[in-house]
Amino acid sequence: MLEIIVSKYNYWIFVFLLIIGLYSMMTKNNLMKKLIGMNIFQWAIILYFISIGAKRGGSVPIIPGGHGHGVQKIVVHATGYVNPLPHVLMLTAIVVGVATTGIALAILVRIYNSYGTLEEDEIMKELGK
Amino acid sequence: MIREHEDIVIQTVCRFFIPFMQAYGLYVLAHGHGSPGGGFQGGCILAASFILMTISYDLKEVKRRFSEKLNVLFCSLGVFIYAGTGLVCLLLGGNFLNYGKLSKILPTDPVMARYYGMAAIETGVQITVMAIMVSIFLNLVTAGKHEETVEEEDAGDNSK
Amino acid sequence: MILEQFPAIIVVAPLILSFVVNFVGWRNKGFCFPFVIIALSVSLVSAIGILYAVIKHGTIYYHLGGWNPPWGIEYVIDHLNAYVALIVTVIAFVVAIYSKRSIEQEIPGDRIPQLYALLLLNVTGLLGITVTGDLFNLYVLLEIASFSAYALIAIGEKGALIASFRYIVMGTIGACFYLIGVGFVYIMTGSLNMTDVGQLLPDLYYSKAILMAFTFLTIGVVIKMALFPLHAWLPDAYTHAPSAVSALIAPTMTKVGCYVLIRIIFFVFKPHYSIEIMPLTTILGWLAIIAMIVGSIYAIAQHDLKRMLAYSTVAQIGYIVMGIALANKAGLTGALLHILNEAFTKGCLFLVAGAIMYKMGMRDIYQFRYLFEKMPLTMIAFVIAAFSMVGIPPTCGFFSKLYLLLGAIDARHWIFVATLLISVVLNVVYFFNVIRHAYFKPSEAYAHDGGRPEKIAVDEVPLSMLAPIWFTAIGILITGIFSGKIVSTVIQFAIPKCFLGGG
Numbered sequence: 001m002l003e004i005i006v007s008k009y010n011y012w013i014f015v016f017l018l019i020i021g022l023y024s025m026m027t028k029n030n031l032m033k034k035l036i037g038m039n040i041f042q043w044a045i046i047l048y049f050i051s052i053g054a055k056r057g058g059s060v061p062i063i064p065g066g067h068g069h070g071v072q073k074i075v076v077h078a079t080g081y082v083n084p085l086p087h088v089l090m091l092t093a094i095v096v097g098v099a100t101t102g103i104a105l106a107i108l109v110r111i112y113n114s115y116g117t118l119e120e121d122e123i124m125k126e127l128g129k
Numbered sequence: 130m131i132r133e134h135e136d137i138v139i140q141t142v143c144r145f146f147i148p149f150m151q152a153y154g155l156y157v158l159a160h161g162h163g164s165p166g167g168g169f170q171g172g173c174i175l176a177a178s179f180i181l182m183t184i185s186y187d188l189k190e191v192k193r194r195f196s197e198k199l200n201v202l203f204c205s206l207g208v209f210i211y212a213g214t215g216l217v218c219l220l221l222g223g224n225f226l227n228y229g230k231l232s233k234i235l236p237t238d239p240v241m242a243r244y245y246g247m248a249a250i251e252t253g254v255q256i257t258v259m260a261i262m263v264s265i266f267l268n269l270v271t272a273g274k275h276e277e278t279v280e281e282e283d284a285g286d287n288s289k
Numbered sequence: 290m291i292l293e294q295f296p297a298i299i300v301v302a303p304l305i306l307s308f309v310v311n312f313v314g315w316r317n318k319g320f321c322f323p324f325v326i327i328a329l330s331v332s333l334v335s336a337i338g339i340l341y342a343v344i345k346h347g348t349i350y351y352h353l354g355g356w357n358p359p360w361g362i363e364y365v366i367d368h369l370n371a372y373v374a375l376i377v378t379v380i381a382f383v384v385a386i387y388s389k390r391s392i393e394q395e396i397p398g399d400r401i402p403q404l405y406a407l408l409l410l411n412v413t414g415l416l417g418i419t420v421t422g423d424l425f426n427l428y429v430l431l432e433i434a435s436f437s438a439y440a441l442i443a444i445g446e447k448g449a450l451i452a453s454f455r456y457i458v459m460g461t462i463g464a465c466f467y468l469i470g471v472g473f474v475y476i477m478t479g480s481l482n483m484t485d486v487g488q489l490l491p492d493l494y495y496s497k498a499i500l501m502a503f504t505f506l507t508i509g510v511v512i513k514m515a516l517f518p519l520h521a522w523l524p525d526a527y528t529h530a531p532s533a534v535s536a537l538i539a540p541t542m543t544k545v546g547c548y549v550l551i552r553i554i555f556f557v558f559k560p561h562y563s564i565e566i567m568p569l570t571t572i573l574g575w576l577a578i579i580a581m582i583v584g585s586i587y588a589i590a591q592h593d594l595k596r597m598l599a600y601s602t603v604a605q606i607g608y609i610v611m612g613i614a615l616a617n618k619a620g621l622t623g624a625l626l627h628i629l630n631e632a633f634t635k636g637c638l639f640l641v642a643g644a645i646m647y648k649m650g651m652r653d654i655y656q657f658r659y660l661f662e663k664m665p666l667t668m669i670a671f672v673i674a675a676f677s678m679v680g681i682p683p684t685c686g687f688f689s690k691l692y693l694l695l696g697a698i699d700a701r702h703w704i705f706v707a708t709l710l711i712s713v714v715l716n717v718v719y720f721f722n723v724i725r726h727a728y729f730k731p732s733e734a735y736a737h738d739g740g741r742p743e744k745i746a747v748d749e750v751p752l753s754m755l756a757p758i759w760f761t762a763i764g765i766l767i768t769g770i771f772s773g774k775i776v777s778t779v780i781q782f783a784i785p786k787c788f789l790g791g792g
Contacts, residue, residue: 164651225297
């Protein structure tokens with residue numbers, strides 16, 4: 001049992017952060033806390049993806065030297081490099097997370113200016129009138 | 130919203146830091162192929178330098194140097210560089226974003242032309258990201274009302 | 290040469306022109322609208338060209354950046370793609386022509402260039418989702434389409450801000466679940482290209498990670514598609530958005546979500562997995578039944594016309610998902626034909642709702658008295674669209690419901706047949722409620738305003754708004770009359786091969 005926890009600790013951290021984010025989005029009343037929960041949720045996924053690309057003893061995936069005849073003198077061991085593809089995908093996911101936070105913050109500022117509060121039940125009461 | 134705060138220590142230190150931050154942002158862009166970095170990261174660092182100026186100095190200073198009109202121009206310029214490079218590759222006979230075809234107009238072979246194509250689109254990404262990050266920050270700080278806040282700063286300044 | 294580049298042009302043209310509109314609009318607001326029309330015309334021509342090329346030559350493969358798959362991003366366009374892309378482009382073009390007058394009335398003047406830029410970005414995202422053949426590229430374009438939808442909805446009337454915030458939270462959960470699913474598929478197969486993953490997956494069918502990947506992918510897409518019970522964001526978001534924005538988003542976004550569901554269940558994970566190993570089609574079938582009944586019942590109870598149409602959309606998504614869940618030839622044909630029907634019909638209905646808002650300033654059904662005499666052409670189009678929603682020949686709705694019924698009978702699921710007929714009756718109730726209030730003379734008990742005035746002047750909406758309404762209404766009739774030709778030319782080849790052998 002202990003081996004499962006210790007050897008796959010990145011999965012456990014991912015699930016833990018995911019559930020914190022989901023709980024926060026579903027149950028909190030304040031809209032700002034929902035937004036923070038959404039941020040935690042997205043960052044959990046980003047951390048997880050990067051952790052699956054890591055390798056013990058892996059080196060940076062860059063071939064030193066120029067191109068052309070320079071490369072042929074260097075032997076490339078493909079298994080010794082860290083996998084760069086998850087990093088590239090997560091750059092895009094980080095940009096998506098930043099954009100979502102930007103839009104949500106702008107809408108929160110407008111909501112605060114219109115209704116004077118950021119608590120969801122008070123806003124629903126305002127709308128219901 | 131952001132009042133002018135006459136603290137000589139903060140202003141001097143930030144005046145020293147901001148050009149270095151901007152140079153570092155350009156360095157991160159230029160070395161994106163070899164070390165962690167690239168367009169988005171460099172753009173964020175450049176935007177952070179403007180945000181530091183806003184926090185340490187005053188909103189009016191940043192508005193003077195980076196007005197809303199310049200913001201819109203930079204935002205569109207970056208996307209045009211990116212999509213323009215792709216379209217040039219389209220017109221030269223390849224698929225969209227096939228930088229190897231750029232070797233017809235650049236004096237290098239197709240492999241190095243891919244390298245230059247990637248550098249061009251990363252530059253476009255950096256310009257757009259910088260403009261958008263500064264624009265998000267300024268819009269949130271002024272709650273969307275740019276001109277009225279600047280006048281309010283003048284009134285607050287005179288009443289001190 | 291240009292014909293080969295259409296898959297790239299269809300996505301890039303709205304993208305570049307969106308930023309041109311943003312830049313030019315800063316100087317002069319009058320220049321925005323021509324660029325919008327140019328962008329959408331280029332996309333429309335590209336979509337027609339792509340559909341023609343696919344019908345003649347078969348599937349198109351377009352390698353972005355010149356890199357071969359599976360290392361590079363690939364655009365794969367077969368009959369299913371081209372069909373959905375053409376529908377999205379036509380609706381976007383029609384709504385753009387309509388939007389000029391409608392937006393000038395509803396939105397303050399200095400926001401108009403930004404609204405047009407967001408509209409073009411939304412169309413970019415939707416068209417990109419339909420043409421791409423790469424799983425992660427689909428996530429990026431899905432987020433582009435969603436962001437512009439969040440911002441467009443937030444520009445609307447009083448309840449729009451909180452509706453948009455709720456849409457942000459639910460939409461982000463859906464997109465992030467999709468991303469987790471893509472991550473698991475990448476860990477197990479090492480590839481992100483849809484065709485490649487489709488070939489690598491059958492060896493891995495009995496692994497738990499693929500099971501979780503399938504679950505996360507499906508739930509993410511179901512949230513974006515607003516199938517019951519994850520539809521809670523849809524009524525508020527569609528009601529409070531500006532009229533032209535509702536007319537663009539309602540017919541297209543959820544239908545593109547249905548396309549992504551078909552792509553994932555039947556093309557990436559083969560039908561053998563989705564039907565037998567994981568009983569997903571059974572689960573989707575039961576959810577579809579509940580969606581059809583609950584959506585229609587909620588729609589009957591509404592006063593506001595757009596809210597009623599939003600709940601009607603929830604019910605129609607139930608129809609399409611039921612067609613997918615039946616998983617036989619007639620069922621899938623019905624689902625795909627219903628996507629076409631739903632796009633044109635909902636487009637027409639939301640455009641009519643916008644026209645009524647433009648002229649009368651309100652959308653309460655119970656105050657629609659004498660509307661037929663005031664706006665006759667608009668209401669005739671509404672009647673045609675209502676007939677299509679109910680399923681009266683020769684409109685397209687009749688043929689799509691006929692295929693769905695045949696599919697349900699073929700699969701011997703009598704509950705589906707019963708639900709389909711009950712929901713048709715419920716549709717009649719709420720649509721004919723509106724027609725009754727607009728057409729027929731009120732009885733003495735309801736005549737509070739002291740009797741009817743002598744003659745009500747005809748006060749129609751301007752031509753630039755009336756032409757798109759009539760284009761969609763005539764489109765419903767034409768697609769209904771030619772539905773056999775559409776099925777035999779396009780839809781028949783869009784269904785995966787293994788369903789065609791049976792019946």
